[in-house]
Amino acid sequence: MALLTPLEGSAGAVKSLCIIYVIRTLSLLLLACSTTFLFPSFSPLGYDTSSTHITGTDNLIGEDGYTTGFVERLVTALTRWDAIYFASIVQNGHRWEQEWAFGIGQSYLVNGFQWILALFGDYEMSPSSQILFLSICSCGSHLVSAVVLYHLTTILFQAARPKETSALGSSGETPKIVAFVAATLHILSPAGIFLIAPYNEPVFSLLSFLGYWLYSYAIKNTAFDGQHAFINEVFLLLSGLLFGVSGLFRSNGIINGVLFVFEVSQSFWRLTSGTNPAANIRLFLISGVSGALVGLPMVWRQYQGWLEYCTTEPSVQRVWCSKTLPSIYSFVQSHYWGVGLLKYWTPGNIPLFLLAVPTLYVLFKTSLKIISIQSPDPTSTRLYSLDLKHTNKDLLFRLTLPQLLLAVLAITNYHVQIIARLSSGLPMWYIVTAAAFAQTSTTGTKAIESKDTPKSGKPADEVVSAEGSWARPAVRFFLGYQVVQAVLYGGFLPPA
Numbered sequence: 001m002a003l004l005t006p007l008e009g010s011a012g013a014v015k016s017l018c019i020i021y022v023i024r025t026l027s028l029l030l031l032a033c034s035t036t037f038l039f040p041s042f043s044p045l046g047y048d049t050s051s052t053h054i055t056g057t058d059n060l061i062g063e064d065g066y067t068t069g070f071v072e073r074l075v076t077a078l079t080r081w082d083a084i085y086f087a088s089i090v091q092n093g094h095r096w097e098q099e100w101a102f103g104i105g106q107s108y109l110v111n112g113f114q115w116i117l118a119l120f121g122d123y124e125m126s127p128s129s130q131i132l133f134l135s136i137c138s139c140g141s142h143l144v145s146a147v148v149l150y151h152l153t154t155i156l157f158q159a160a161r162p163k164e165t166s167a168l169g170s171s172g173e174t175p176k177i178v179a180f181v182a183a184t185l186h187i188l189s190p191a192g193i194f195l196i197a198p199y200n201e202p203v204f205s206l207l208s209f210l211g212y213w214l215y216s217y218a219i220k221n222t223a224f225d226g227q228h229a230f231i232n233e234v235f236l237l238l239s240g241l242l243f244g245v246s247g248l249f250r251s252n253g254i255i256n257g258v259l260f261v262f263e264v265s266q267s268f269w270r271l272t273s274g275t276n277p278a279a280n281i282r283l284f285l286i287s288g289v290s291g292a293l294v295g296l297p298m299v300w301r302q303y304q305g306w307l308e309y310c311t312t313e314p315s316v317q318r319v320w321c322s323k324t325l326p327s328i329y330s331f332v333q334s335h336y337w338g339v340g341l342l343k344y345w346t347p348g349n350i351p352l353f354l355l356a357v358p359t360l361y362v363l364f365k366t367s368l369k370i371i372s373i374q375s376p377d378p379t380s381t382r383l384y385s386l387d388l389k390h391t392n393k394d395l396l397f398r399l400t401l402p403q404l405l406l407a408v409l410a411i412t413n414y415h416v417q418i419i420a421r422l423s424s425g426l427p428m429w430y431i432v433t434a435a436a437f438a439q440t441s442t443t444g445t446k447a448i449e450s451k452d453t454p455k456s457g458k459p460a461d462e463v464v465s466a467e468g469s470w471a472r473p474a475v476r477f478f479l480g481y482q483v484v485q486a487v488l489y490g491g492f493l494p495p496a
Helices: 009-041 050-055 070-078 082-092 097-101 105-118 127-157 173-187 201-220 230-246 251-272 277-309 328-335 347-372 393-412 416-425 428-441 460-467 471-490
Strands: none
Touching: 009 070, 009 127, 009 173, 009 471, 050 070, 050 082, 050 127, 070 127, 082 097, 082 105, 082 127, 097 328, 105 127, 105 201, 127 173, 127 201, 127 393, 127 428, 173 428, 201 230, 201 251, 201 393, 201 416, 230 251, 230 277, 251 277, 251 393, 251 416, 277 328, 347 393, 347 416, 347 428, 347 471, 393 416, 393 428, 428 471
16 A cells, blocks of 8 residues: 555655645645535525624625635635634634633734734735634644654654564564554544634644654653653753643643653652652652643633733622632633533534544544553553554553543533544544554555464454454544535534
């Protein structure tokens, strides 16, 4: 299979990823724009006219019933659902209380670019140009995050390259193949059109993947006794900062703070046992500061909300101001958007739960697979097509825990259908799915060299292949889902 053909170095992988990305992006844009273009012939106003109010293109529909102007049509096709709120916040700030459910990160991007433009003259971005700029940021972030995921996978498994010839290729080829497939799966993410539109997910994914890459590098290069180089401390701090900044785009970025709980706990345990005190004191402090950086931006945003709504006369203060922990985000999510424990569990939302099942299945399936290899059992030395004999399995578990927590929260607290979007910022399910896909997609070879026949009576390679057979239908679903999603999104039709 061409997808699994070993590539010539990182440069070749990046080139191939760029080609796949361009084809995928142009295809989804064509679908979304075509729907926006054709939908008015069935209904002159479409499903909703909010997009045209935001972009200032109220005359988008011409006398012939079709849209006029390619750029106007493109911008309108991309401005759907939450993107309307994002665009409004960029243009006017948080005017209404319910808008505090959305991140402020895109406003900083636009303001930063506007500041750069001001250096070259008196340029002012129109609403449409702001949306177009954010869409370009989304596209660029999505592509770069795929490249980062490729290198993250390589780092995680760079020590798991067998010296002898492997069934999947020459020495060291298997991790490279899995890394390339994982990056490709990210490009073909079920988030689909949301990674092209002016949404927060693409930039969030890029910041998260960079944070995971820096964190993984630091942990892999820390010895069992805590001995580490100064660069490890720098990388830990930078990863915490990146996770924190990602929280300005999507609040679930704060979940990544759990990564630093592990390192704080381990360094503290080493200290109490008297192991390498000098190195572990530094590691304990740096890990604690890094974890604090993850939550600092969100705390700062809550403080801004408190200043705006809770420093007025008590008679006009909002009800959440009197809470022990006055959080505007928690109140807005619950009061305006119906987010809360089991609040989404209503008969009318059953179709949305069913729509989220494939994504949730993959998230739980891959999480449980990582958990299963934590066993000291010597037989748990493989992650599908990947050799784990020299890989830090504890690190894999750490990186999987935010994914598992988010999947549980999606079922119990969130609007469950958005898990397709939220999953785009989680690296481990791509990697595990890629390992399973690479194993089942390789023909004429054995994933594990063995002449033994297990108790099931089937050859070992057939058993291993069957174990990862779930990956193929999952990938097929995500590919089909993207097509349907782009058409519905372009027509401003649910689900979002």
